[in-house]
Every structure is written in C-alpha cells, then in structure tokens.
Amino acid sequence: MMKRGFGKLRKAVTVSLAAALTLGLLAGCSGGKAADKQEEKVLRIGVLYGSTDDSWFRQQYTDIFEYTNKNIKIEIVPAVDNNQYRYNDGTEPYVQPDYLESMKKIMTGSNPVDVVVADTGTLKQLIQENLLKQLDPMIQEDKFDTTDYVPSVIDGIKDLGEGNIFALAPSFSSSALYYNKKIFTDAGVEPPTDKSTWDDIFAKARLVAKGEGKDRVYGFSFNRYKGNDPFWDMQYTYVGGLQLKTFDDKAENMTVSSPQWVKVWETISKLAKDKIIPDSNSGMNDNEVWTAVSSDLFLSGKVAMTIGESNYVNEVADANNNASKIKNFTPVDWDVVTVPVHPEKPDVGGNIYLSNTFSINSSAPNADTAWDYIKFINGEEYAKLKSRSNTYEMVSRKSYIQPKQGLSYNIQAFYLLKPLPPTNPKDDKMMADKPGLYNVTNMGRTYFQQVLENKKTPDEALKEWAEKGNKMLQEIKLNPKTQFQEDGTPFVPDESGNIRY
Structure with missing residues (x-):
C-alpha cells in the first residue's frame, strides 16, 4: 500500500525541535511587538490523515513558524480523521478511505485549506486536475534558491509537473546498497560501484558467495532480514523498478505471460536455486544463540550485499560501536553505493520517496501566507536544524547532508538516482x-x-x-x-x- 501523508512520520522527534530552531531563527524572523500589531491570519494545512493529536506534526513542521510569526495561527486539517476507527466495535466492516477524494473535499469546500501536504502519488493527481498553484513564478519573484536541492528530489518533483514545480519537499527517504568490504577483499573481487546494473550486482554476488549450510555467505539479499521471501522481495524491489504489472489497469486481464516476466523469473529463480540469494529458510538455525545482530543477515556476516534505508547507517554504526558486548560479533567494514538500476532506466531507482510534499491549494484564501510558510520549512536554516534532528529522513538541501555519527561513507549513494514514478492513488483505491x-x-x-x-x-x-x-x-x-x-x-x-x- 502506498505510504501516506504523515503515515511516514514517526513519533520520535521531541519538542526540542522548536526550542532549538527558535534560538537560531528568532533574530532573523518577524516577531515580537511588530507581529502582534499585524492582522491575525489562520493558515489551514491539509494532511492526508491524522487525528486530534497532531502534536508530532506540529513539532516537526509548524511550531517554530507560529512562534516566529505571532499573527499566524495554524490549523491542521486531516482529509481522513483516524479517530473514527477508534470507536468501531467490529460490527461495521472496515472500509478503506479514499484519500484522494477526501483531500479534494477539504480543498474545495466553503473553508478550503491553504497548504496541501501529500505523497507524490496524490500530488500527481492533484496537479493533473489543476487543483494546485504552480510555484515557479513565486520562486522566481522571491529568488528562492532551489539550486542546492538534491537533484533527485527537485527533478522528481518537476517530473510530476511536466517540468514545472507545484510543490517542495524539505526531506526525503532513500535506500542504498550496503556491502561488506572484507568479503570482497577476501574473494579478490572489486566491490560494487554507483549505478551498477542489476546484472552487474548479481554477477558479483556469484563471485563472493561461499560456504555451505549454516556457514553459507550469500552474495546478495533484497533486504537484511532472515526468512526472506524471494517472490515478494522480487515483486517489491526488482519488478517494481521495471514497472511490470500483474494485471491491466482495469484488473480484468493478467499481464504476466510475457517475455519480460519470463526473464525476471528466470533470473531470480536461478539466483535462489544456486543459493546466491537467501530464501525463506536461509540463515534459520534452531540451535543458534540469540544476539542483537543474529536476525540481521548483513551484520551477522551472512550476506555480502544488501539493500537498506539511510537510517540503517545508525544500526550498523551502533553495532560496531558495541562490538565488545555482542557475542561472536566482528565489526563490519562497510560502505554503500546506489541501489542497482535497470539498463532501461539507468538513472532511476534507489527507493527514493517523498512522503511529505508541500503545495498551495489553487483555492487557498491565504496563498501568500502559504508560500511564506513553504519557503520557511524548505529554507536553509530549517534544513540546517533538520539535518541534526531527523534520523529517519534526509534533508533535501545537499549542503546539509552529512554522514551520520562522524563516519566516512559514500553518502551520495542515497540521492544520486531519481525517484521511481509514484503509484496512482486510483490503483490503491481499486x-x-x-x-x-x-x-x-x-x-x-x-x-x-x-x-x-x-x-x-x-x-x-x-x-x-x-x-x-x-x-x-x-x-x-x-x-x-x-x-x-x-x-x-x-x-x-x-x-x-x-x-x-
């Protein structure tokens, strides 16, 4: 299912966000008595879903803007109110909400929202239905700098708008290919490089795989967890990159009986049968003593390469820092390169995802204030703070993207590739x-x-x-x-x- 709105947001950031940013920005923002004299405005921000407890979103995105703009009051308006599901006693069947239509309702009613926060799938549909303001004129008029944006982020946004900018995203999530340097050195094989094709990576995986039974070291894994399922791993990561469909857009006819599907199954099934990639039973050992890394194929040295999110850096670093406390654990010498690409799309992949894009409703009563707000959370000072406080996503301004925990690794691997085209909310509805x-x-x-x-x-x-x-x-x-x-x-x-x- 498509990730949505602040479904991607994690309640792990503390109120220190507002306090810390206040110290850095208070002097440069309008506030104090001057602001008190200004006419009070209400800025309504529409999100895909939420509840009466919107404290996390406020801490992350709005508290400091309100504090430094005394005349502006922010209201968070969820398109789908999750509170309704708390009181379902089970007698009524669960009905999947239509997030797109629900968002359109709060954008077009008698009291429309000003700012729209959405994922790329919803954003694309809203653009196509002319429900959002184009931001390019405002960017040019205010000379708002987008040159520092990660190309994969800004280009991905432009692709959604056919070359125009209808939204900005202060942060993004991404994945990369983690690899164990020692395994490659011991095998005398050159390690992977950025923008390697899947076939290149599979070829290297064959060269470094070794051992039998419980001592088997696999060459590659679609994820780092034991008990992998080759079919679903293939569906999500490999087939998704090719954008192959199981059935047509109307869900009336299957589309899997094609030469391209045959090639995919031939490739992945051979890797699994040859034990180059793990299957659902790989790495499972009933007699194994549990440790903090035993369920992790990469940290336990059972796989040479695996795909992991950017925040996996913290897990690897923490394990290495606490190696003396983990039984039978050897610190991993590692680095990252981009997720493999398909030759047909050599610059696309990496699971780059924009979970929260900020745009302006075409019917916004306070469009100017909405633009001031969007500029604020996409500005340099905000990026500077977020680069220190957000462990789950990366800031979109590349000047403030730094390796975590003082480490040295190929951090560009997380943002060299362009995002895959978003899923269609109508497909999710179907x-x-x-x-x-x-x-x-x-x-x-x-x-x-x-x-x-x-x-x-x-x-x-x-x-x-x-x-x-x-x-x-x-x-x-x-x-x-x-x-x-x-x-x-x-x-x-x-x-x-x-x-x-």
Whole structure:
C-alpha cells in the first residue's frame, strides 16, 4: 500500500525541535511587538490523515513558524480523521478511505485549506486536475534558491509537473546498497560501484558467495532480514523498478505471460536455486544463540550485499560501536553505493520517496501566507536544524547532508538516482475496493515456488498463473468483494467477516 501523508512520520522527534530552531531563527524572523500589531491570519494545512493529536506534526513542521510569526495561527486539517476507527466495535466492516477524494473535499469546500501536504502519488493527481498553484513564478519573484536541492528530489518533483514545480519537499527517504568490504577483499573481487546494473550486482554476488549450510555467505539479499521471501522481495524491489504489472489497469486481464516476466523469473529463480540469494529458510538455525545482530543477515556476516534505508547507517554504526558486548560479533567494514538500476532506466531507482510534499491549494484564501510558510520549512536554516534532528529522513538541501555519527561513507549513494514514478492513488483505491486482487498477486508465489522446486519452467509457471489469475479476475468482476483461499477457491465474506461461498 502506498505510504501516506504523515503515515511516514514517526513519533520520535521531541519538542526540542522548536526550542532549538527558535534560538537560531528568532533574530532573523518577524516577531515580537511588530507581529502582534499585524492582522491575525489562520493558515489551514491539509494532511492526508491524522487525528486530534497532531502534536508530532506540529513539532516537526509548524511550531517554530507560529512562534516566529505571532499573527499566524495554524490549523491542521486531516482529509481522513483516524479517530473514527477508534470507536468501531467490529460490527461495521472496515472500509478503506479514499484519500484522494477526501483531500479534494477539504480543498474545495466553503473553508478550503491553504497548504496541501501529500505523497507524490496524490500530488500527481492533484496537479493533473489543476487543483494546485504552480510555484515557479513565486520562486522566481522571491529568488528562492532551489539550486542546492538534491537533484533527485527537485527533478522528481518537476517530473510530476511536466517540468514545472507545484510543490517542495524539505526531506526525503532513500535506500542504498550496503556491502561488506572484507568479503570482497577476501574473494579478490572489486566491490560494487554507483549505478551498477542489476546484472552487474548479481554477477558479483556469484563471485563472493561461499560456504555451505549454516556457514553459507550469500552474495546478495533484497533486504537484511532472515526468512526472506524471494517472490515478494522480487515483486517489491526488482519488478517494481521495471514497472511490470500483474494485471491491466482495469484488473480484468493478467499481464504476466510475457517475455519480460519470463526473464525476471528466470533470473531470480536461478539466483535462489544456486543459493546466491537467501530464501525463506536461509540463515534459520534452531540451535543458534540469540544476539542483537543474529536476525540481521548483513551484520551477522551472512550476506555480502544488501539493500537498506539511510537510517540503517545508525544500526550498523551502533553495532560496531558495541562490538565488545555482542557475542561472536566482528565489526563490519562497510560502505554503500546506489541501489542497482535497470539498463532501461539507468538513472532511476534507489527507493527514493517523498512522503511529505508541500503545495498551495489553487483555492487557498491565504496563498501568500502559504508560500511564506513553504519557503520557511524548505529554507536553509530549517534544513540546517533538520539535518541534526531527523534520523529517519534526509534533508533535501545537499549542503546539509552529512554522514551520520562522524563516519566516512559514500553518502551520495542515497540521492544520486531519481525517484521511481509514484503509484496512482486510483490503483490503491481499486485494490481496497477489490481485496481479492491481493490474492491474485499472491497466487504467483505458489507458481514461483514450483519453479524453485524444478517442477515447472518459468514460462510454464507464468502461463498457468495467467490462466488461473484470469479466472480469479472474472470472479472479482462479477462481485468486487470476492476473495480467494490459497488454492484459488472464491468466497465472499459476510458482514461479520466469515466465509460465505
């Protein structure tokens, strides 16, 4: 499911954000008696979802702006109020909210919001429906500097607006390819480099994989956790980069029986069968003594390369700093390069994600104040503070992106690539309205397992998945509430959630 609004936000930042930034910015911002004499304004900020407890969002994004602008009062307006779900006693079925339509309602009513905070999928739809103001004229008039923005962030935003800027994002999340230097040195293999293709990385993975059984060291893993599932790992990370679809936009016909899908399954299944990448049983040892790193394939030295988020740097550094306290643990000598790319899109990937873009509603009553606010949280002083306080995302201004904990590593790997195109909120809505579509995709796992067990070739398995999936899609077309058991048997849950055939 698409990450949303402040679903990506984590309640880990303290009130010190406001206090710290106040000290640095108070002298340079309008405030005090002069501000008190100004006409009071209400700036309404629309977010995809929230509740009456909006303290985290305020601490992160609005408290200091209010403090230094005494005449401005900020209201946080969630498009979907999560409080409604607290009081559901289970007698009413859960209905997935339509975030896009809910956001449009608070943008177009009698009291529209001024600022819109959204993920890139929602942002793109709002742009296409002409519901947002273009920011380029204001950027040019105020000479607001965007040259310091990470290219992957600003270019990704421009791509959504067909070359124009409709939003700014003060921070972003990203991933990179972590690699164990010692494993490569011992094998006499050159380590990976930025913008390596997937085939390059898989080739290196074969050269450094070694050992048998519980001593096996895998060449590559899509993530660092034990108990990997090759099918879903492939779906999210590898297939997602190619933007291959399981079924068409109307969810009426399967699209997996194609040469490109066959190549994908041939590649990943061979890596799994040759134990170059781990499977669901890899690294599992009932007799293993638990340690702080035993469930982590990379930290425990069981994999030479893995994909990890930017905040994984902290986990690796903390483990190394506490090596003497961890039984049988050797500090990892590591570095990062960009996530592998597909030749068809050599500059796209890296799981770069803009969870909170800030834009101005075309119907904003206080458009000028909204722009002042957006400039503020996307400015240099704000970036300077955020670079010290935000451990989960990276600031968008590259001048303030620094390696964490005083370490030296290839930090550019986290922002050299452009973001993948966002998912369409309408696709998410379709998946919510037709829950059986998940079963259609998950059915592919059964067929992929048959390939791993040498019971079918990738071509045979994909054709059977397409045939079975088409039948399932027809059942869903007849009744959108249809779901399926593991063998594909259809059923429609009753209002209590019980199976009704």
